[in-house]
Amino acid sequence: MSKHMTRKATRHVNQNEGLIFEKSSPGKAGWKLPPLDVPEVDSTTLLGAAERKHLGSMPEVSEIEIIRHFTRLSTWNYAIDLGMYPLGSCTMKYNPRVNEVVSRLDGIANGHPYQPEKISQGALRIIKTLSDCLVEITGMDAITLQPAAGAHGELTGLLMVRAYHDSKQASRKKVLIPDSAHGTNPATAAMVGYSIENLKSNSAGIVDIGVLEAQMTEDVAALMLTNPNTLGVFEQEIHKIADILHAKGGLLYMDGANMNALVGKVRPGDFGVDLMHLNLHKTFSTPHGGGGPGSGPVAIKKFLEPFLPKPVVKSKSDGTLAFDYDRPQSIGRVRSFYGNFGMFVRALAYILANGPDGLRQTTEDAVLNANYIRKGLEGTYDLPYASSSMHEVVFSDKLQVKKGVRTMDIAKRLIDYGFHPYTTAFPLIVPGAMMIEPTESESKEELDLFIEAMRSIAQEVDEDAELVRTAPHSTRVSRLDETAAARKPILRWKPEV
Amino acid sequence: MRYLPKSPADRAAMLNAIGARSIDDLFEPIPAEYRLNRDLKIPRQMAESEIVDWFRERSRENGDGHATFLGAGAYYHYRPVIIDSLISRGEFLTAYTPYQAEISQGTLQSIFEFQTMICELTGMEVANASMYDGSTAAAEAVMMAVRLTGRRSVAIARSVHPEYREVLATYAFHQGMPTATVPFAENGRVDMKALEKAITAETACVLIQSPNFFGTIEDVETIAEIAHGNGAMLVVSIAEAISLGIVEPPRLADIVAMEAQSFGVPLTFGGPYCGVIATREAYVRQMPGRLVGQTTDRNGKRGFVLTLATREQHIRREKATSNICTNQALVALMANIFMTVYGKVGLRELAKHNLAKTAYAAQQFGKQSTVLFDAAPRFNEFVVQTSEDPYAINSRLLGHKIVGGLPLKKFYPELGNASLWCCTELTTRTMIDTAAGLIAESERSQATSDEEASVEQVAQ
Numbered sequence: 001m002s003k004h005m006t007r008k009a010t011r012h013v014n015q016n017e018g019l020i021f022e023k024s025s026p027g028k029a030g031w032k033l034p035p036l037d038v039p040e041v042d043s044t045t046l047l048g049a050a051e052r053k054h055l056g057s058m059p060e061v062s063e064i065e066i067i068r069h070f071t072r073l074s075t076w077n078y079a080i081d082l083g084m085y086p087l088g089s090c091t092m093k094y095n096p097r098v099n100e101v102v103s104r105l106d107g108i109a110n111g112h113p114y115q116p117e118k119i120s121q122g123a124l125r126i127i128k129t130l131s132d133c134l135v136e137i138t139g140m141d142a143i144t145l146q147p148a149a150g151a152h153g154e155l156t157g158l159l160m161v162r163a164y165h166d167s168k169q170a171s172r173k174k175v176l177i178p179d180s181a182h183g184t185n186p187a188t189a190a191m192v193g194y195s196i197e198n199l200k201s202n203s204a205g206i207v208d209i210g211v212l213e214a215q216m217t218e219d220v221a222a223l224m225l226t227n228p229n230t231l232g233v234f235e236q237e238i239h240k241i242a243d244i245l246h247a248k249g250g251l252l253y254m255d256g257a258n259m260n261a262l263v264g265k266v267r268p269g270d271f272g273v274d275l276m277h278l279n280l281h282k283t284f285s286t287p288h289g290g291g292g293p294g295s296g297p298v299a300i301k302k303f304l305e306p307f308l309p310k311p312v313v314k315s316k317s318d319g320t321l322a323f324d325y326d327r328p329q330s331i332g333r334v335r336s337f338y339g340n341f342g343m344f345v346r347a348l349a350y351i352l353a354n355g356p357d358g359l360r361q362t363t364e365d366a367v368l369n370a371n372y373i374r375k376g377l378e379g380t381y382d383l384p385y386a387s388s389s390m391h392e393v394v395f396s397d398k399l400q401v402k403k404g405v406r407t408m409d410i411a412k413r414l415i416d417y418g419f420h421p422y423t424t425a426f427p428l429i430v431p432g433a434m435m436i437e438p439t440e441s442e443s444k445e446e447l448d449l450f451i452e453a454m455r456s457i458a459q460e461v462d463e464d465a466e467l468v469r470t471a472p473h474s475t476r477v478s479r480l481d482e483t484a485a486a487r488k489p490i491l492r493w494k495p496e497v
Numbered sequence: 498m499r500y501l502p503k504s505p506a507d508r509a510a511m512l513n514a515i516g517a518r519s520i521d522d523l524f525e526p527i528p529a530e531y532r533l534n535r536d537l538k539i540p541r542q543m544a545e546s547e548i549v550d551w552f553r554e555r556s557r558e559n560g561d562g563h564a565t566f567l568g569a570g571a572y573y574h575y576r577p578v579i580i581d582s583l584i585s586r587g588e589f590l591t592a593y594t595p596y597q598a599e600i601s602q603g604t605l606q607s608i609f610e611f612q613t614m615i616c617e618l619t620g621m622e623v624a625n626a627s628m629y630d631g632s633t634a635a636a637e638a639v640m641m642a643v644r645l646t647g648r649r650s651v652a653i654a655r656s657v658h659p660e661y662r663e664v665l666a667t668y669a670f671h672q673g674m675p676t677a678t679v680p681f682a683e684n685g686r687v688d689m690k691a692l693e694k695a696i697t698a699e700t701a702c703v704l705i706q707s708p709n710f711f712g713t714i715e716d717v718e719t720i721a722e723i724a725h726g727n728g729a730m731l732v733v734s735i736a737e738a739i740s741l742g743i744v745e746p747p748r749l750a751d752i753v754a755m756e757a758q759s760f761g762v763p764l765t766f767g768g769p770y771c772g773v774i775a776t777r778e779a780y781v782r783q784m785p786g787r788l789v790g791q792t793t794d795r796n797g798k799r800g801f802v803l804t805l806a807t808r809e810q811h812i813r814r815e816k817a818t819s820n821i822c823t824n825q826a827l828v829a830l831m832a833n834i835f836m837t838v839y840g841k842v843g844l845r846e847l848a849k850h851n852l853a854k855t856a857y858a859a860q861q862f863g864k865q866s867t868v869l870f871d872a873a874p875r876f877n878e879f880v881v882q883t884s885e886d887p888y889a890i891n892s893r894l895l896g897h898k899i900v901g902g903l904p905l906k907k908f909y910p911e912l913g914n915a916s917l918w919c920c921t922e923l924t925t926r927t928m929i930d931t932a933a934g935l936i937a938e939s940e941r942s943q944a945t946s947d948e949e950a951s952v953e954q955v956a957q
Contacts, residue, residue: 010558020610020837031577031843033850037926038857043743043849046856047874050714052745056617066837067579068692073603074588079586087596094500095591098545103765104581107561114567115560115900116891123766124558147767148629149823151810159671187810187820192671195598196815197732207926234526256720262539265524271531281823289584289827290604290626291594291787294768332667336570337631337659337767345552346766352551355542359499364520365501365508371523372511384852387906388526394716412599421597424809444511472797475599477800485792486803489781490865492613493791 008164017072021493030066057495076476077290078420084446086373088392088423088435089182089230091260091282092353096353099285099346108184108345109370113337117322119276119447123341124321127313131297137359138256138276139269139298150257152297153277153296154188154474155226156309160300161222161251161332163307167329170249172221178207180231180427185224185255194221201429205231205385216248226255228267230435231385231425232392234261251275251398259283260439261367262390264360270409275300280340284347295343309334340407365440366391373436376451384430391439397432402457403465407432409456412479413471417453425488498543501620532879536852558861559766565900566877568919569710570658570875571767572735572759574847575923576907577838580761581617585843591831592845594787595824598802604826605801608789618741618836618844619755620748621775625786627829628821629757632664634772635704635734637785637819638754639665640732641774642702643674644783644818645751650675651696652729654687656709656868658736661909665704675699685713685870685880692723695929707747711917712855712878713870721749738832739921740876742848744838752776762828762834771828782808785819831897851877854920862918865937869915878919880912883936884943887916899929 041380043051061069078085085092099337104110111123125432131143141419147153158175165172175189186196197215202208206229216223223245228234233243254268254276260283261266268276280286280295288294302310309322309328323338354362367390374393375381382398397407411434423435438447460468501554508520517523524532543551565573584590588603593600595608608626615624628634639651651669653662655678659673662678669676677695682688687705696703703724707715717733724731732745735755747753776784782805790804810817840849855877859868862881869880881902891901902918909915920929 017606018604018615021613024840029843030838030840032849033843033922034844035852038853038929041849041853041856047714047744048902050745050874052741052743052845055742055841058614058617058844059837060840061837061949063579063838067583069837070589070607070834071586072604074583074586076602076606077588077592077602077604078597079588080503085591085592085593090593092591092593096500098548098591100585102549104763105552105556105561106558107559107659109582109765110561110573111559111766112565112567112573112764112900113571114569114903115563116895117566119558119560119563119697119895119900120766121922122555122557129540136538148633148825149821151820151822152629152633153597153950155820159667162671182822183809183811183814183817184820184822187813188818190815190817191668191820193673198841198867220743236528237720239531266527266531267531270533271528279823287590287827288593290592290608290830291826292824293629293826293828295769300515332670333660333663333860334633334667335664335768336658338628339767340769341767342763342765342769349548349552351614352540352548353500353542353545354498356539356656358500358542359537359539360531361498361501362525362739365503366563367522368508368865369512369513371517375570384910387521390523390526411597415597415600418599418889440501444507446502469931472599476602477599477794477798478796480598480794480800480802482802485790486807487786487804489804490791491609491781491788491804492616493609497543 015072017069018071018492020061021057023061023065026060028060028062030061030063034177058215068077083418084438084442084450086422086438087419087420087435088419088437091437091439091440093285094348094441095285095287098348103345121320124313125346126344128321128438130344131461132150132298133351135276137263138299141265141302142305143297143299143357145297145344146335146341147296147298148279148335150279150296151184151188151272151293152334153298154184154475155191157253157275157298158188158278160190160304160307161253163331165221169375173217174220176215176220176223178225180229180429181226182255182257182295188255204387205233205239206235209237209240212241213245216244216250217364218248221248222251222253224253226257228258228261228390233387233393234387234390238271257282258391261363263363264356265363274302280343280347285350286343286346293340307331329371362440369440369442370449373438373451377454380455381434392435394430395434396430397434400461401432403461405461405465405468407434408469413457413468414453415472416474419453420449515640547615562901563898565954566902566918567900569903569917571764572737572761572921573764573923574739574921576763577762580834583834584827584830595803598800602772603628604802605789607830607833609791611829612789614836615775618746619753619775620746621753623781624773624775625784627818627823628774628786630768630770630772631734634660634754634774635661636665636668638752638774639702639704639733641752641783641785642732645780646701646730648699648848649700651704652677652679652700654679654705656681656687656711657704657706657734658710661734684874684955685711686715686722689719696727696729700727700729702732704732704734706734706736708737708876711870711876711880713883714744714874714876717747718749718804737876739848739851742844743852743934744876757832760832762831768826771825771832784819786821788826806917812885814853852921854924855879858920861929861933862936865940877921878917880917881940882915885939887914889933894932894935898929912934
């Protein structure tokens with residue numbers, strides 16, 4: 001123990017906060033109910049055999065303990081609010097606080113999904129305004145906001161693809177997916193009952209037109225394409241790709257995970273995309289919250305409109321808005337109610353804060369930041385694909401592997417330098433991938449610090465590889481045994497008996 | 498733009514370092530003919546104060562200040578203020594999925610506690626870190642049962658939330674999964690005879706909801722016997738999580754698919770909410786969604802990690818148990834804090850308040866109109882049959898700034914003028930008396946007009 005440490009307590013971030021159950025004791029309480037204004041009831045009489053007699057090991061703790069418990073836990077997390085979070089493909093940008101304030105306004109936070117339309121005009125207006133903005137941003141014709149996350153949007157999109165082909169009495173069996181795609185793409189296609197055909201990328205890391213032409217048949221329902229792709233490279237021959245698909249009756253589905261590279265600069269609807277999903281929690285600043293909630297709207301071209309999930313919002317002749325459930329060709333519902341409405345509110349607040357000029361500048365800064373990092377680290381780390389980078393850049397650990405150091409080791413060492421790691425080992429087409437997406441939210445100073453940290457780690461690899469291999473050294477826990485966790489899973493706390 | 502941390506000089510210096518003449522150089526890879534050379538047609542950039550004003554206006558147009566009798570899968574409960582204090586901490590709000598365990602112990606430990614409490618409350622052995630909502634959790638649970646049994650069809654109770662059934666139909670249709678709907682009996686519970694008939698050798702599972710859509714508590718034990726006796730699994734959906742404080746959990750279920758919105762999650766016009774799947778240990782490898790497990794670090798210190806990832810899409814791709822990636826972590830944290838605040842004693846007391854308000858309301862409403870399904874126990878919802886169209890009654894109630902129960906005609910045409918009413922701890926006696934008074938008035942005037950009509954008939 002270092003001499004600067006106190007003997008009695010450990011440092012704040014190292015506080016040994018146990019599980020909440022370990023703080024519980026009978027008689028403590030963090031709640032208080034008002035007196036009942038109706039007669040008390042005997043639950044045994046009312047419920048009979050259905051009455052629950054005990055609540056097991058649920059905790060009993062006071063309010064101050066709960067505040068300290070979760071506050072201490074929070075200090076063990078890294079977050080955008082603390083520093084750069086360059087997790088490629090996740091678009092970890094600033095989450096504006098005004099978004100949080102407006103989503104908690106009374107009529108918004110307490111609006112019931114089944115309240116009469118007459119007193120739901122505010123919510124309907126929010127849905128309509130956001131829909132109109134997103135349709136304009138994507139260059140598409142219509143949109144559904146119902147899907148709860150990106151992968152859920154993919155599912156919704158492919159269900160519409162399927163419904164479209166069915167309407168033409170054409171049962172197609174396959175979906176083409178590039179080998180650089182997110183894992184959700186093949187998993188989604190499988191859920192919709194399609195077989196998946198892998199599309200091998202060319203040496204530039206993009207779709208190989210020859211390969212696509214060879215694999216494109218009348219049995220292919222759609223191509224799921226991420227653009228820019230997971231290497232951060234724009235599919236330059238996108239128009240050709242669309243033409244090849246369309247010539248044989250297939251549809252071009254775009255995974256909009258990387259839309260942060262395009263907003264205000266180019267619109268997927270203008271380059272041949274038939275349908276696409278957006279991630280409001282990536283491009284439109286709604287908070288990631290430790291893994292959700294997200295929101296995955298699906299924007300479509302006109303010819304797919306009959307298949308949208310129901311309900312859709314329509315304008316009535318008196319200028320009010322209403323839900324339209326009368327959609328005979330709809331794929332149905334993909335979620336209860338209308339989707340993650342609270343995320344619509346936040347995304348719209350973000351769009352209003354930016355306006356057209358702000359959104360364009362945001363995209364430009366995101367691309368500028370990625371290219372600045374690329375320039376700063378080229379030579380220090382291997383760049384497997386020389387193609388131009390848009391909003392993210394993918395290096396590999398090829399130079400460091402020679403010293404026995406892998407991408408995950410470098411990522412862990414980055415933690416000691418005060419940064420969240422980049423995305424490791426993805427995309428799959430790059431062995432030892434290091435996928436860096438800075439977003440527009442980083443200043444030049446922060447980027448310089450990051451570049452310096454990455455260069456310094458490369459130097460450490462040369463001089464003391466072991467130091468990097470055993471990182472992180474500054475965190476509350478060191479590397480955790482994931483193998484043991486999976487072999488004999490302990491998935492809940494149990495009281496000692 | 499106030500969110501962007503760069504001066505024009507910074508941008509110029511960076512472009513210079515890259516060796517680009519202008520920002521347009523960096524967008525060269527996009528073919529010129531597709532580039533947008535105009536402003537997007539969206540509202541102009543607004544000041545923060547303008548944004549707040551715009552949404553305040555929308556809030557006012559959205560039932561601000563109304564009391565409600567609506568439930569039906571979205572429940573208005575009191576939210577302890579510390580929920581928002583804690584989830585607003587940037588370390589929770591602005592972190593991502595805890596892939597890097599060493600700097601995500603806060604999220605990971607809180608999910609581990611969440612999983613533990615869900616197990617305690619549902620009587621299951623394992624619970625996942627959350628799903629999108631109750632409807633998708635139910636659909637995913639059914640698909641899980643299909644994988645576990647190797648059978649392909651499903652029997653769904655008609656007393657399951659109609660929108661949950663719609664979501665399942667969407668998922669099932671494209672999987673080629675035949676579905677049978679099981680009607681409800683006179684008492685609002687699953688019709689057991691019909692259930693026995695609906696299960697075949699191909700039935701993977703029976704899906705019920707308890708308390709069901711009408712607020713009625715199902716006879717889970719008998720349903721489990723019938724399902725298991727025929728080699729099918731039992732999936733139980735729970736839409737009103739507060740019921741778990743006083744209603745025996747479905748311990749005989751194989752999978753529980755619940756909606757945890759009642760645990761401190763604001764209504765927010767239908768989402769984001771928090772689905773969860775809980776099940777038996779033996780089935781964990783077929784479970785969708787993230788799971789957090791306990792382990793140790795190099796120094797033997799307790800820590801938590803995402804585990805059993807080989808079920809998931811980022812490893813297994815098309816062979817994954819589900820395509821789910823992003824879940825509802827921050828909402829699960831709300832639920833976690835809520836469960837911690839009320840805990841072992843409070844949750845029961847809270848549930849009892851719901852029970853008492855509902856019993857009182859059902860009694861008051863029952864004086865002049867008919868409360869359906871009165872023979873079976875209920876939690877905090879009940880169905881009222883009125884002579885007059887419930888929309889008409891509700892529109893008068895709206896004059897008192899009270900939103901009435903949900904007319905059921907849209908989902909259950911056979912129930913005529915029935916409507917579904919919900920009382921929580923936030924429903925006041927005054928509200929109940931006002932609504933009961935209006936219903937009584939409506940019944941009296943209907944009776945009078947009926948009388949007048951029959952007098953007229955006689956006269957003719």
